[in-house]
Amino acid sequence: MDRRILGLIATAMECCEGGRSRGRGHPPASLVRVLATLRQFVREGTPWRSLRATSEKASGSTLRRCLAAWSRTGLLGRVHALLVRMLRGHPDLILDSCSVRAKRGGDLTGPNPTDRAKKGSKYHVATTGDGLPVACAVTGANVPDTLLFERLFLAAFAVLARIRTVLADKGYDAERHRELCRKLGVRPRIHKRGRAPGSGLGKRRWPVERTNAWLLENRRLALRYDRCGFIIQSLLQTACIFLVAGRLAQEF
Structure with a gap:
């Protein structure tokens, strides 16, 4: 991973965090080291116990403590x-x-209707x-897409300068969703149930x-092993952040 991208994300985290508090004891690991470890963990699927502290990487226990703290404060969402x-x-x-598929079960899992009711999780992305x-969420695999429409749409509406059209397949079909879009000046294009098979979105x-x-190229996301909900949500948010930061580094 380009060190410039890691530095960009670390700078954004420091801005959103408002400065890291220093207490007694050993100084905390630098954000760049923690982010480098997080990138390796998400991308390669390295086991927790195999994450050893080096001059460029942090340990697995440090990474887990950071993910727990960031989850409590919602830091990753603000950075995204x-x-x-x-x-x-x-x-x-x-x-x-x-x-x-969620191999070990855990939070935010449910019987997957497309995988013989095996336990799994669903990644919702806008x-x-x-x-x-621009927005993401994790739920159980049995949670209907339509329940996440408002959450994703409002999260995206809060960060994007302009939304012209919302496109979604028939899994999000509900008249209240169309009314919400029109109320905020956005044209809904949500495929209706009962029409011809397919998403209805064509080439778009x-x-x-x-x-x-x-996102599924990240091994830690492609097959879920972590039981804690805050970890899998943080990993999905992190994967989105790296995609956005990569695009940002190309433009500047």
Whole structure:
């Protein structure tokens, strides 16, 4: 991973965190070291016990403590929003989800209706029209997509300068969702149930599918082993942050 991207994310975290408090004892690990470890953990699926502290990486216990602290304060969500605001994204918003198997069960899991009711989790993602992830959430695999529409849409509406059209398949079909979009000046294009098979989005669906594929390239996300809900939510948010930061580093 480019050190410039790690430095960019660390700077954004320091801005959102408002300075790290220093207490007694050993000084905390630098954010760049923790982020480098987090990137290795998410991307390669390295076991917790194999994460050893070095001059460039932090230990697994340090990483877990940081993820717990960031989850309590919502830091990763604020960093994600800050980085998205720094980019000029496509004015369309696309919603989609993908399911993965949860080998050990845990929080935010449920019987997957597409995988013989085996336990799994579902990743819900909202992207811009060019595939930039702007909002994400984790639920059990049996949670209907329509229940996450409002959460994803409002999260994206809060960080994007402009949303022209919302595109979603029939899993998000509900009249209240269309009314919410029109109320905020956004044109809804949500495929209705009972119509011809397919998403109804045609060629405009591929950006969110590509983003889902990029997220599932991370081994720790493609097959879920972590039982704690805050960890899997943090890992999904982190994967989105790295995608946004990579795009940001290319533009500046």
